[in-house]
Amino acid sequence: MGAPTTPTSTTRRPARRRSALLGLPLAGVLALTACGGGDALSGGGSGGDASEGSGGGGAVTVGGATFTEMAVMEAMYAALLEDAGYDVTVTATDERATYADALLRGEVDVLPEYAASMADFLAGEPISTADIEGTMAAFEPVAEEQGLVLGEPAEASSDNAFYVTQEYSDAEGVTTLTQFGEAQSGPVEMAAGQECLDATQQPFCAAILESAYGITVGGVTGDGFGSITGKQKVADGQVPIGISGTTDATLADLGLVLLEDDQEVQPANNLVPVVNAESAEADPQLLETLNQLAPVLTTEDLADLNAQVDQERLLPEDVARDYLVEKGLVEG
Missing domain, CATH: 3.40.190.10 (Periplasmic binding protein-like II)
Structure with missing residues (x-):
């Protein structure tokens, strides 16, 4: 056992x-x-x-x-x-x-x-x-x-959702994941836990970003899903993107904003x-x-x-x- x-x-x-x-x-x-x-x-x-x-x-x-x-x-x-x-x-x-x-x-x-x-x-x-x-x-x-x-x-x-700074979104005109993917010239580091990189544990994290949006996640910070430490790293500019949920109530206060899942690839995550x-x-x-x-x-x-x-x-x-x-x- x-x-x-x-x-x-x-x-x-x-x-x-x-x-x-x-x-x-x-x-x-x-x-x-x-x-x-x-x-x-x-x-x-x-x-x-x-x-x-x-x-x-x-x-x-x-x-x-x-x-x-x-x-x-x-x-x-x-x-x-x-x-x-x-x-x-x-x-x-x-x-x-x-x-x-x-x-x-x-x-x-x-x-x-x-x-x-x-x-x-x-x-x-x-x-x-x-x-x-x-x-x-x-x-x-x-x-x-x-x-x-x-x-x-x-x-x-509470569906998986990905966030960036409001400043970046406004300056670059990036409001969707498709637009974020098009703006990247190489792999990005993301505020997320290690399981995000494992498609068997989190198929709708790094794996879906690459297959649906062409976003390659080259590494993660090790911060938990929706954690304040992960959000702070994005807010401070240490990494460009992080993962949280659609019910996250703290993003606006930290100067962060969710990107639209415009391909509608995230599944039904009812409790x-x-x-x-x-x-x-x-x-x-x-x-x-x-x-x-x-x-x-x-x-x-x-x-x-x-x-x-x-x-x-x-x-x-x-x-x-x-x-x-x-x-x-x-x-x-």
Whole structure:
């Protein structure tokens, strides 16, 4: 099985004891009652410790990446699960390969993930499409084969996007990736992590820039996706371009601007819960609880939540809980 992953950050969160049926749609309540055969809070927890059909209330580990948007999503998952009576640990690492491996091993029960990015990563090749229906249809059999179960995708989507300084864009008249590619005379260095150079991990980073736009990425700075250190290097002129997401709320304040994906090559990166199959089978309520977020969370909401953390300097945990309370998904 190998050694456990070493997280960048781990937070143990005590359970909030409350009826796990509150906030679920009626169909979900009926399904839980039928499966559980009694009190929805009776029985064990997730991670394969609970018997088939048991309710919530056990231990759950939420994993994922460390950048702002994922920290907010992890906090929302934790708050939803705590409100349903689970004892939640949040653990985050920098690289998808690390936290995906932890999920596959069962060291992590659930991840908030980007549908297209995770589908392509697990498949080892691009299988995602520009629409979420096509992406999920391609993703589901790959996930099942690897012992994972997918939740309902939210409307909220954060697609890969590439940024330059506003000064460069204005001076050179470069507003699209096609124009940026045409302006380059050789390879460029980009503010991005090492995985950007690996097409099996990030087919829509360096690989797609070269194939669709003729932009050759000759090297990366090693800064994480959407990181403030990477943005600062672009803002300071150390490198000409960086990668972030379309919901990044900090770019304008740093004098940065997104370039248009004018060839429309970036796939549908809606947020979706990805759950270890043993955890999901041991406790059906786990996925039911997380699926409450799907019809509520929008792309605009996600951008606003990011801004509260990055610009107003609020904690992801506080921002996430306030949002869920406002939407009626957890108790205040």
